[in-house]
Amino acid sequence: MTDLGIAVDSVETGSRGALRMFLRNKAAVFGLVVFTLIALITIFGPGLYGTSARKMVAPPFLGPGDDLAPLLGTDYLGRDILAGIITGGRTTLLVAIVAALMTMTFGLVIGSLAGYFGRWIDSLLMRFTEIFQVMPSLLFALVVIFLLGPGTRNETLAIGLTMWPAGARLTRAEFLRWREMEFVKAARAIGCSDLRIMFRTILPNAMPPLLTWTTLIVVTAILFHAGLAFLGLVDINSVSWGSMMGKNRGYALTAWWTVAFPGAAIMITGLSIALIGDGLQDAFNPKLRGR
């Protein structure tokens, strides 16, 4: 079937925005709407919803719909679950997004240098990456937190440090692939500098899988942070979706709502981000534009 695909020349098209392509992916738009709502709630929610997440407001273990209960019930200390979700989202999202950005930045810098320059630079950077990669991630994060002390900032750092090697490997693989393309040779032949080739020629081509990967990393970071919190390894005073689940884990069978609602919040956020990532993949593919 080598015969196909010649001169199928849709002449009337031109450059049309990435945004347009994104908007055409219904699922991605839905994800974006949901995520925006979640973000707005975590930003403005605590101010608007008057109840503190840290205070006892009612008897413990009131289920949703019980008399006197807040909308989503109360936990083992009688704290309002809904307030916890609204307040805890801030920590969870902040940690996840900052950790993902860190991962992405580290991964991008190290991976692109290794992939583009190859030779000894590649070997050196990859050995360095492997040092981080061979360590069990949870244990490594624990050590970092142990050394630096608990606190949201250090937790973020710990998560970022554990996750970046995968990003470096992915970026490197993308750069290795694109580096060999003729248009990169052609860019050199018109006198482009290495930096220009790395960031203007190759990066936009390598970006779609990296973006999708970053959105997945946000999800992974949420879960990672939840995992740490679940094990009680984060700042005892902070409220996050994960720590709510962690503190209530002993009562999951008798008072399901204490873990189910924070869990659902994690799941919905994760799904919405994954949908956005899918849309970004389309948005940055010029071949889909103008169809």
Place this chain on the structure above:
Amino acid sequence: MPLLSVSDLTVTFDDFTAVDSVDFTIEPGETLGVVGESGSGKSVTALSIMRLIEMGTRAKITRGRVELEMPDGSTLDLLDQDEPTMRSIRGNQIAMIFQEPLTSLNPVYPVGEQIAEALRIHEGSSRKASMARAREMFDLVRIPEADKRIGQYPHEMSGGMRQRIMIAIGLCCGPRLLIADEPTTALDVTIQAQILGLIKQLQVETGTAMMLITHDMGVIAEVADRVVVMNQAKIVEQGPVEQIFHSPRESYTRGLLSAVPKLGSMAGHDGPRPFNLAGDLA
């Protein structure tokens, strides 16, 4: 005084010699055809002149000189230059176009933008000025409906159009030498004819010298003034195109020519006829 003079150029990949003490010159405005089969070292020679061969590969230029005459009359040995100097030469003094017009263009930028980029790098022109020049280049390489096509992405164009874009990128900074590495090999024969016609015409219009690398003796016969025949990293023979085709001295060249099917050579023969292989192939 030649525009480019290559002497004793030797390139190795680990212990394998890809180009073995190659000597040739290119005069201003002439077309030098470099012909050879796969692995003969012709592309490596071109990439070595541009000093692009050592990037990300195990290749090493171990010997030789590549002297380029600069516009001010001085000569520069390209093998002695540092990377920033080479960058100012690439695209500006010597440009290069590649075989595969699909993959030689960056898929994520509109084609007009890619011509303009070359101009901005070397001439530092503004966005607006460079786009206007890019638009002129579209006319130079005879792309119809330029206003519409300037904003198109590479995948929206046919192979022939993409190769025209590549030629436009190559010529936009007014280089004095254009190295074309198998520029028509990936194209259909009717499109190849158009591109060959365009290349010949542009040479008349711009006076650019050309180094045309190909495996196709037909293309060489049609475009080249002088010919370099390469085999297994060495130059076997070089001379004016007429001499190479009609009185080749070397047995390798005779063999190569005897293997080339020549359209029209079968007139008056009934039924198929095997090649009467000569020279090295006999």
Place this chain on the structure above:
Amino acid sequence: MTSQGKDQSPLIEVQHISKQFPTDHNARVHAVTDVSLHIDHGETLAVVGESGCGKSTLANLIIRLHDADQGRILLKGVDITGLNPREMRVHRQTLQIVFQDPFASLDPRVRVGASVAEPLTVHKVATKEEATDQVRHLFELVGLEQSMLNNYPHQFSGGQRQRVCIARALALKPELVIADEAVSALDVSVQAQVMNLMLELQQEMGLSYLFISHDLAVVERIAHRVAVMYLGQIVELGSREQVFRDPRHSYTKRLLGAVPIADPRQRTERPLITGEIPSPVWPAGEGPDLVTHTEVEPGHLVAQE
């Protein structure tokens, strides 16, 4: 003149064959439209055309890699169009194909001797010992050293690999070999040697070839008869002399005029035209106009323009 066989009926006859492929967006690729041709015993029919003209699809239809939408293929008078894979097996021996890419057509982990023997054992026409003997004979036939039998494909050059592919195609003593751009990827010196081999084998074994190529100079060398395809249809068909010396269709003329001739004394002025090969993709419900052919001289068919 071209027929060496005993009977006068053509070896293969393709009648009004058509094939379309769906694309996304409700359009169809009209790859092959109403193509008819025949090949006699011991004859080479070349199909030439540019990318998208449907020549490779035609080859795939004939060896039944695709099923035709319309039309019939008669192999020695038997309609093979509707045969199921089991019934087709008998005919597979008559019909073999050699592809363009000798690198992709051989399994890198199988010794070439075993690759060549494979069709013999698959079709159960030889025992293991017989197969070994025959493979030795085939290697000799295609000019490969016996000592290479146990080598792996990566130890061969492109030309040698194509010889292996030819040996494999010949293992079942086929009568028709389809060569789909079989020499296009080879260096010119190797190409000439492989073409000489194909001509020799034709002489010795009375083979017929369907030679599919984009290269008119190569076709001129090897073909008895030539069919020129353009956008899925045959625009001109005739003996080599008729098509190359007296082309009547404007596309044939354009194609011949475009070929660079390997002789600096025959340089052609190239007009500065800008054209593109039109697309064989049509919206659903539409399609190309069917061409009608006129016989301008015996055996020389030209599509009316």
